């Protein structure tokens with residue numbers, strides 16, 4: 064199968080051939096095509112999708128606290144687990160931020 068990333072793209076504004084470009088948005092490597100003539104930018108659809116998921120998680124996703132034996136448990140929604148590559152048996156570090164806020168460091 065032909066990779067979209069290797070295909071030639073033309074600018075929808077000026078029809079010039081667009082150049083591949085890697086940009087960093089909020090610490091994420093995003094693939095994009097940039098028009099050298101008019102500066103139009105098109106994000107790689109896979110990476111644009113990642114940005115959407117990231118922005119959704121940034122707003123906060125509410126989860127219920129459950130009980131497992133003597134411990135309280137929270138579940139990671141699938142998109143959060145996928146985005147952060149959290150797997151069963153994996154490790155996260157719980158860190159205090161304030162009395163109302165916890166931070167999780169994903170170790171992988």
Ligand SMILES: [Zn+2]
Nearest residue numbers: 074077098101
């Ligand atoms: Zn252009």
